[in-house]
Amino acid sequence: MTHDDLALLPVPATGTTAATAAPDAASLAALARRVGGPVLAPGDEGYDAERSGFQLAYRHRPAVIVGAESAGDVVAAVRFARDQGLPVAVQATGHGLSAATDGGLLISTRRMAGVTVDPAARTARVAAGGVWGQVVAAAAPHGLAPLNGSSPGVGVISYTLGGGVGILARTYGYAADLVRSVDLVTADGRLRQLTADRDPELFGALLGGGHGLGVVTAMECALVPVARVYGGQLVFGGAQLDAVLAAYPDWTATLPDELTSSLALLAYPDLPQLPEELRGRHLAHVRIAFTGGAAEGERLVAPLRALGPRVSDDLREMPYAESHTIHRDPSDPHAYDGDNALLSGLDAAALRRVAALTGPTAPAMCVVQLNHLGGAMARRGGAAGAVGHRDARFALRVLSPLGGAGDEGGGPSLATVRALHAEVLAAVAPWRLGRSVNFLFGGHGARPDAAEVARSVHDAAEHAHLAALKAVHDPENLFRFHPAGAGEGAGAAE
Numbered sequence: 428m429t430h431d432d433l434a435l436l437p438v439p440a441t442g443t444t445a446a447t448a449a450p451d452a453a454s455l456a457a458l459a460r461r462v463g464g465p466v467l468a469p470g471d472e473g474y475d476a477e478r479s480g481f482q483l484a485y486r487h488r489p490a491v492i493v494g495a496e497s498a499g500d501v502v503a504a505v506r507f508a509r510d511q512g513l514p515v516a517v518q519a520t521g522h523g524l525s526a527a528t529d530g531g532l533l534i535s536t537r538r539m540a541g542v543t544v545d546p547a548a549r550t551a552r553v554a555a556g557g558v559w560g561q562v563v564a565a566a567a568p569h570g571l572a573p574l575n576g577s578s579p580g581v582g583v584i585s586y587t588l589g590g591g592v593g594i595l596a597r598t599y600g601y602a603a604d605l606v607r608s609v610d611l612v613t614a615d616g617r618l619r620q621l622t623a624d625r626d627p628e629l630f631g632a633l634l635g636g637g638h639g640l641g642v643v644t645a646m647e648c649a650l651v652p653v654a655r656v657y658g659g660q661l662v663f664g665g666a667q668l669d670a671v672l673a674a675y676p677d678w679t680a681t682l683p684d685e686l687t688s689s690l691a692l693l694a695y696p697d698l699p700q701l702p703e704e705l706r707g708r709h710l711a712h713v714r715i716a717f718t719g720g721a722a723e724g725e726r727l728v729a730p731l732r733a734l735g736p737r738v739s740d741d742l743r744e745m746p747y748a749e750s751h752t753i754h755r756d757p758s759d760p761h762a763y764d765g766d767n768a769l770l771s772g773l774d775a776a777a778l779r780r781v782a783a784l785t786g787p788t789a790p791a792m793c794v795v796q797l798n799h800l801g802g803a804m805a806r807r808g809g810a811a812g813a814v815g816h817r818d819a820r821f822a823l824r825v826l827s828p829l830g831g832a833g834d835e836g837g838g839p840s841l842a843t844v845r846a847l848h849a850e851v852l853a854a855v856a857p858w859r860l861g862r863s864v865n866f867l868f869g870g871h872g873a874r875p876d877a878a879e880v881a882r883s884v885h886d887a888a889e890h891a892h893l894a895a896l897k898a899v900h901d902p903e904n905l906f907r908f909h910p911a912g913a914g915e916g917a918g919a920a921e
Contacts, residue, residue: 449490449530450511461503464494464538477535480521481580484762484829484841487516489533495555496538498610498618498644505642505905506616508532514907517642519556519582521760534642544569549650550607553583555643560751567748571650574602577714577754584643589864590635590814592822594716594750595653597687597802601814603634604803605649611641614901618644632896636813636864636885639897639906657724658716658753659742664708667735671711672782673775675797676821678730684802685719686727689754692795694787704738709786714753715742764841765826766848767866769819770858773797780854781823784847791827791839791847798822813893815885816860824866825851861885 449468450458459466467474468491477494478487490513493504508515514531519539536555542562543552546569551562560579566572574593576586591602599605609621609630621630633640663671675690682688690713697707713731717724721744728742745752778797785793800819825848830838852859861883885893 450507450513454507454511455491458491458493458503458507461507462493462495462500464496464500464535465492467492467494478518478533479760480518481760482521482763483760484764487518487528487533488530489516489528490530492533492535494535494538498539498612501534501536501555501612501642501644502616502618504532504534505612505614509614509616509903509905515642515905517555519584520558520580522578522581522585536644539644544571544650546571549652550647551650552645552647554645555584557583559583559586563748563750566650567654567746569650570652570654572653572747572750573648573650574599574605575750576602577751578756578758579751580756580758583648584646586865587646587648588633588635588643592798592800592804592863592865593687594656594658594753595651595687595718596804597682597684597799598718599651600803600806601635602648603814605651606634607647607649609633609643609647610645611643613641614903614905629896629900632813632893634813635815636889636893639904640900641906653718653747655744656716656718656747656750657721657742657744658714658750659740659745660753660755661713661715661728661731661740661742662710662738663713663734664710664738667737668709668711668782669779670734671713671731672778674731674734675713676773676775676778679799679820682727682799683719686715686717686724687802688716688799689714690797692782692785692793694785694789694792696792707787708738709782710738711782716750716753720744762829762838763826764829764844764848765824765866766845766852767822767824767863768852768855769800769816769860769863770821770823770855771818771860772820772858773823773855777855777858781825781851784851784854785825789847791844793847793851794824794826795851796824796826798824813885813889815864815889819860821858822863822866823852823855824863 455466455468465473467477474492477492478489493500495501495504505515515534516528516531517534517536519536539554539556541554542557542565544565549571551566551573553562558580559575562573562583563575574591574595576593587602587606593602610618611621612618623630690711692711694709695701695705695707715728781795785795798821800822805817827844828838829841829844864884
């Protein structure tokens with residue numbers, strides 16, 4: 428139950444764009460004649476479905492939605508929003524959500540889902556609504572793979588703009604490191620194709636921190652020669668749980684770059700619909716993806732197997748097209764909120780504290796995931812200049828389901844969840860470097876520490892650089908829905 432969702436970088440702007448009243452019927456009719464997709468206002472049939480996504484806790488409440496079918500539709504929508512004084516947000520799959528729009532214009536890109544693979548050049552071109560499952564399926568027949576995340580339903584563009592910590596990350600780096608070009612609609616309503624050679628500053632800023640600089644309508648990324656992977660999960664519980672918590676940080680220090688792993692902690696409720704081996708148990712899931720073959724993979728995981736019996740053990744060599752089975756992320760939309768910390772290290776005592784806070788007695792159900800970073804991610808490669816904190820050794824994520832929209836529904840309140848998450852992050856404070864853009868989750872309204880969130884994503888110099896670019900490329904703050912949350916907003920399409 429984890430997500431490789433995108434969070435939007437809260438880059439401050441030097442100007443403001445005050446939203447005007449909702450556009451009148453004549454203006455909306457004129458816009459509808461200029462675009463191929465639907466134009467929807469509150470009360471229209473399809474409005475609620477169009478503004479909904481994978482994240483059910485929060486939804487945008489725009490004055491108008493443009494269901495874009497092409498880059499031309501995006502250009503028309505941005506020009507309309509600029510002329511009407513409407514701020515702009517973007518949504519494709521809706522896995523994550525920044526401060527939700529209340530008014531303004533929402534560009535829905537889910538219809539722009541085209542994926543084209545060039546096997547000779549080892550590249551994939553992905554439109555704004557494309558998801559990773561499509562790219563994996565298109566690349567696999569050629570013995571190639573993208574630097575995708577763990578969930579096949581996550582949008583490619585937003586994930587990559589946030590950096591992209593994927594299944595092969597320690598071997599090949601962040602997804603942003605392999606981007607070759609970006610098609611961007613800027614605040615002045617122009618469509619530009621950016622590359623590292625032609626536009627190094629803006630191109631580099633987009634990759635890891637450029638949200639709020641425009642709307643990306645397509646992206647070309649390099650593919651890697653991976654046809655098979657050794658992977659799956661080792662699941663431990665009972666007496667072995669504590670042993671795993673003690674062993675995992677030290678075990679990761681011995682691994683080659685070809686092995687990417689994570690540790691997930693989850694206290695399963697005692698519900699009859701769950702498999703008996705999970706029901707009511709507190710379990711540790713060690714997820715493995717290794718590109719060096721099954722025999723060497725078996726040797727590398729032997730120290731973990733030596734910890735004792737497993738609840739389950741499905742490590743195997745598989746076609747890369749089956750890599751989504753490693754993490755088994757949920758495919759059904761649901762409501763959630765979460766936060767994260769990038770860490771310079773971690774000891775067993777702190778990990779035990781995290782497990783205790785989020786275990787069976789926690790006031791809210793938590794999914795904790797500790798991603799092992801480093802390897803190729805630590806090397807500043809390509810033009811992805813805005814990926815922050817590359818020296819981090821781990822990323823700790825905590826996510827909790829919510830009962831409904833924010834504090835509504837039968838689950839824990841948002842206040843309860845966020846207080847618990849703050850305790851979890853306090854337990855790892857001695858190692859904390861900052862936050863990952865990809866793993867911030869949010870919704871209506873900014874977190875109380877919005878300014879701190881903004882500063883934590885990058886160091887002070889990079890943050891100032893991105894703010895300066897924002898002032899140049901969007902001086903009126905047209906693309907503003909990204910103050911301190913996650914997932915989507917202008918500049919992305921998640």
